[in-house]
Amino acid sequence: MAKKKFDKDQVIDSVIALFWQQGFTATSIQQIVEVTGLKPGSIYHEFGSKEALFQLALTRYTDNSIYEMNEVLNTSLDVCEGIRKILSNLVQLANQPEYCGCFLIKSQLELSASNSQVYQYTLASLQKTENNYRNFxxxxxxxxxxxxxxxxxMMVIFAIRVYGYQDIQNTSLLQTSLELLPWLQTE
Amino acid sequence: MAKKKFDKDQVIDSVIALFWQQGFTATSIQQIVEVTGLKPGSIYHEFGSKEALFQLALTRYTDNSIYEMNEVLNTSLDVCEGIRKILSNLVQLANQPEYCGCFLIKSQLELSASNSQVYQYTLASLQKTENNYRNFxxxxxxxxxxxxxxxxxMMVIFAIRVYGYQDIQNTSLLQTSLELLPWLQTE
DNA sequence: TAAATTATTGAGTGATCATTCAAAATTTGG
DNA sequence: CCAAATTTTGAATGATCACTCAATAATTTA
Structure with a gap:
């Protein structure tokens, strides 16, 4: 067995940004070739199709998001404080200049008309996220x-993700989020 | 001056559904040719480019949305009742089988990486919508x-628009929306 | 009706799309 | 070190992309 030369994980990582920013349709194999340094043949030999590579990228993004989410939640002393930290982080992301929303939501909206397997995955993943919050x-x-x-x-998080494109002052989005969720105030 | 044979408005109307469902990138001129019955030459003679036609479609969608919104609001006796009717309508839309979200939000997410004129338009239009609600x-x-x-x-509306893809029972999405906005209850 | 003006046509443009595959390079097992 | 197995190559595939334009058809003006 010949050993693999390139790192599959590393390729997926570099591809996430591309798909995340531009979406599935607007991202071409040519761009993937340029970013990864791989030739088309290698990409197809390893991943099979553009869609399969996209699914891998989206899966990694999702897994990573849920992992980071649980890390924040589990290192918080109070339940509500954990949630507040999550929201604060999301708002902070939304205020960065290179903000490009949520990869999962963007993919869901882009692929909703296709009813593809990837679209079904976005539905399931967002449901999984809600379940995770419910458990916590x-x-x-x-x-x-x-x-x-x-x-x-979940609704407030969706709202932050979308409202984040609008450029309003840093604090305002978080404040409105907390107004919508008064039960977050422990005092 | 030669008289126009085809109805420009009608063409835009038939093209809205296409762009709305599939997005800008995933919609081809060929599909527009099939839907409108026009030949490529006619389309480009009349509209100039795919992007210009997309902008016209999005503008009509937005104008129509704001018009319908104000119609609901202005025929309501109570301010909060008007808002509740709006939310109820949005949830009802979200529960239809052929639901395909909000054309404006979908376009914003798809085009956010491009920083194009159309993207700027989505930002301005959503701001305009919020201003309209504020005035009311x-x-x-x-x-x-x-x-x-x-x-x-606005945040709750964004949330409904995105959460609408998830298939949960009809009443639940409206109920959660009203929970988030307790000031809507007049009693 | 004749000429001018404009709308419409639709085959054709080069570019780019996702994908393929036989050949070359590389690595491992014996 | 040889042979088998596997990876990587990169030019080439046909399809489709947005878009063009000279020719034709339709309409209006004079």
Missing amino acids: LSRKFDNEKANCYARQL | LSRKFDNEKANCYARQL
Whole structure:
């Protein structure tokens, strides 16, 4: 067996930014060739298709997002403080000049008309995210409340992700988010 | 002057659905040829470019959306009732099987990396929508409150637009929206 | 009706699209 | 070190992309 020369993980990493910024359709294999340094043949030998590579990139993004999310949540002493930290981080991202939204949401909107496997994946992943928040919230709240709050939280996160393109002052987006979720205030 | 044979407005109307569903990049001139019955030459003679036609389609969608929004608002006796009707309509749209989100938001996310004129238009249009809500809310609330509530409302609307892809039961999305905006309850 | 003006045509432009594959290079097992 | 296995190559595939333009058709003006 011949050993692989290039690092598959590294290729996926460099491709994430491309797909994230431009979307699936607007990103060409040629651009992937330029960014990765691989030739078309190598890309297709390793990944099979543009769509399969896109799925790998999106999966890595999602897994990484959920991992980081849980890291913030699990290092917080208070449940609500953890959520607040998450929201604060999202708003901070939204205020960066090179902000390009949420890869998962962008993909969902772009591919919604196709009903492809990748689109189904975005649906499932966002549901998984909500479930993750619900589980975390049930540390503090009863099941009914955790359920309601998790959905509210998801909606506010969606809102931040989209509103983030609008350039308003740094603090305002976070403030409005906290107004929408009064139960986040522990005091 | 030779009289025009085809109805420009009608062409734009048939093209809206195409761009709305598939996005700018994924929609080809060939598809536009098929849908409108026009030949490529006619399309370019009349509209100049794919992007210009897209802009016309998006502008009509936006103008129409704001018109319909104001129609609902102005035929409501109470300010909050008007807003509730808007939200209810949006949720109802989101629950239709052929739901394809908000054309403006989809375009914003797709074109955000390009920083094109169309992208700038999406930013301005969504800002205009928020201003419209703020003006309406100031019928009932003082300026400060109208400002806060308009932003909250925009965020909830963004959230509905995105969450709408997830297939949850009909009532749940509206209920969560109303939970997020308790000031909508007049009683 | 004749001439001028404009709309429409549709085959054709070169560029770029995702993808392929036989050949070359590389690596490993014996 | 040789042979088998695997990776990598990169030119080439046909399809499709947005777009053009000289020719034709339709309409208006004079």
